[in-house]
Amino acid sequence: MLSIYLEDAKNYFRKEGYLMFLSIILVVITPLDYILYIRWLDGMTNYKWFASSFIFPLFGILFFYLGVLYLKMRNVKIVTCKQKPLAVMGILDGIRSLLQSFSAPYLSIIVMTILDKLSLPLLMMFSFCFLHRRYYKSHYLGVFLTIYGVMVSYIPNFSNGKFSEGWATFIFLLGILPGVLSYIYKEKMLGDTNTDIWWMNLWISVWQFLFGLFMFPMMLIPISGSDITIKASDVGSYFNDAFKCQFAGINSREGDDCEANFMFLIIYNVISTVINILMFLVIKEGSSTYYMIINTVKLPIQAWLGSYKAIAGSNYAPININNLFSFVLLGVSAAVYSDKKEIKYERVLSSESELSDLGDKRDMHDLRQSFIRTDFENC
Numbered sequence: 201m202l203s204i205y206l207e208d209a210k211n212y213f214r215k216e217g218y219l220m221f222l223s224i225i226l227v228v229i230t231p232l233d234y235i236l237y238i239r240w241l242d243g244m245t246n247y248k249w250f251a252s253s254f255i256f257p258l259f260g261i262l263f264f265y266l267g268v269l270y271l272k273m274r275n276v277k278i279v280t281c282k283q284k285p286l287a288v289m290g291i292l293d294g295i296r297s298l299l300q301s302f303s304a305p306y307l308s309i310i311v312m313t314i315l316d317k318l319s320l321p322l323l324m325m326f327s328f329c330f331l332h333r334r335y336y337k338s339h340y341l342g343v344f345l346t347i348y349g350v351m352v353s354y355i356p357n358f359s360n361g362k363f364s365e366g367w368a369t370f371i372f373l374l375g376i377l378p379g380v381l382s383y384i385y386k387e388k389m390l391g392d393t394n395t396d397i398w399w400m401n402l403w404i405s406v407w408q409f410l411f412g413l414f415m416f417p418m419m420l421i422p423i424s425g426s427d428i429t430i431k432a433s434d435v436g437s438y439f440n441d442a443f444k445c446q447f448a449g450i451n452s453r454e455g456d457d458c459e460a461n462f463m464f465l466i467i468y469n470v471i472s473t474v475i476n477i478l479m480f481l482v483i484k485e486g487s488s489t490y491y492m493i494i495n496t497v498k499l500p501i502q503a504w505l506g507s508y509k510a511i512a513g514s515n516y517a518p519i520n521i522n523n524l525f526s527f528v529l530l531g532v533s534a535a536v537y538s539d540k541k542e543i544k545y546e547r548v549l550s551s552e553s554e555l556s557d558l559g560d561k562r563d564m565h566d567l568r569q570s571f572i573r574t575d576f577e578n579c
Contacts, residue, residue, distance in 0.1 A: 219485045220538075223494045226478050230495060231502035233475050236468040239513050241304050243461040246453045247442040249419050249430070252301035253294060253412025255446060255465065260405030263473045267398035281395045283403065285385060290407025292382035297408070298415065299375030306368035315372050317350045317496065322380045323489045327542075330384055331391075333487065334543040342537025343489075346496050349529030352522055383488035390484040397480045401473075487542050497534045500527040 244251040271278055304312065320343050327333040389395065419430045430438050444450040445458035446465065482491045506512040507519045 219482065219490075222478055222482050222485065226475065226482060226494055227498050228501065229471060230475055230498045231505055233468065233471045234498075234502055235505050235512055236464055236471065238304065240461060240464040240468055241301060242513060243457045243459075243464065244442075244445065245455050245457075247438070247445060248301050249298070249412070249416065250439070250442040250446070252297045253415060254409070256297065256469075257290075257294070257405045257409035257412060259465065259469045260473070261402060261409060263469055264398055264402035264405055267473075268396075268402055271396070271398060278396045278399050279394045280399055281389070281393050283407075285389050286400065286403040287407045289382050289385050289389075290404045290409075291411045292378040292385065293404060294408040294411035294415070296375045296379040296382065298412070299371050299378075303368040303372040303375070307372060312372060315369065316376065317347050318373070319376050319380050320346060320489070320492055320496075322376065323383060323492055326380060326384045327387070327487065327489055331387060331487075333489075336540045336543075338536050338539050339489075339542060342493060342533045345529055345533035345536060346493055349526045349533060350496065350499070352526045352529065383483070383491070386480065387483050387488040390480060397477055400480070401476055489542070490537065493534055493537045497530050499530055503527075 241248075241251060268278065300312075307315075324335065324339075324343060328335075389400070420432050420435070441452040441456075444452055445456055446461050449459045449461060451458050479491060482494065503519055
């Protein structure tokens with residue numbers, strides 16, 4: 201099983217080398233996952249709830265259950281945990297997925313990429329408050345260069361009218377917060393327990409699926425001019441048309457583009473499963489903020505794939521000089537951020553160089569004390 205082989209790789213790499221090994225794999229395969237996700241959602245525009253809150257978590261349950269079943273067949277001991285944190289993560293992931301799937305058909309890949317990078321400062325802030333992490337100046341510089349690199353590449357699109365869908369932008373931004381909180385929860389849990397990653401993902405998918413079912417009655421509330429809601433009298437035909445679109449490739453409604461949906465769904469879920477396992481390992485070995493930085497470095501590959509209409513479909517866009525300059529900045533930002541490990545609150549600093557890098561030398565004593573206090577007064 202993938203996670204077993206990846207864990208075995210630790211025997212061949214130092215911890216830093218192992219983290220870099222996982223990061224490189226993520227950077228290479230994540231862009232394809234994102235392209236497939238957009239192509240799949242494009243074909244399911246009339247069935248947003250069905251795609252994001254029913255089919256996606258249901259297939260997640262299937263794939264992760266097969267992983268857990270394989271581990272049991274190999275007689276691998278599976279470490280479990282309480283359901284409460286898994287339920288929280290599943291619900292947070294469900295909220296993010298639902299909100300962003302509603303807005304995705306109305307925003308370009310470029311705009312969504314810009315908006316998604318707003319999660320970086322939020323992750324650092326929440327990690328500071330809830331995970332007791334402290335950052336070097338190089339970490340702040342790395343995050344700044346990441347955001348700057350993305351803006352340099354994509355800010356010209358604002359003047360081209362690609363940022364005009366106000367309500368879709370607002371809904372997408374709402375989805376960022378639960379996504380960030382879910383990353384924080386995952387990092388906290390991975391740091392405190394040895395819970396099996398496959399088992400954890402299985403139950404997160406279960407709770408996400410249950411949350412989607414719970415939210416379905418909300419889809420029946422009529423909203424004037426909205427294509428998100430479902431008419432109560434249309435529920436039967438909605439599910440019938442959605443199943444036909446997803447699994448039979450049959451167009452039933454105006455705007456349907458179902459021919460390749462099943463292929464996109466299967467390939468996307470296979471790659472998404474691999475990425476989820478890699479994500480958990482990267483967060484476990486590094487941090488949620490480090491994962492987000494690495495996830496940003498995928499943009500050059502994503503932009504290159506997105507420049508071909510045959511690959512990206514209607515969301516394709518050619519690469520320009522701004523993109524090329526941005527790619528250089530993103531590479532530099534990842535190198536700067538990865539230069540030093542983030543510091544956990546419990547660690548006692550004694551090195552003058554470490555202390556001076558984190559703050560003013562005049563405040564070394566106070567800074568040292570802030571790292572060894574048992575309470576958390578900064579938030």
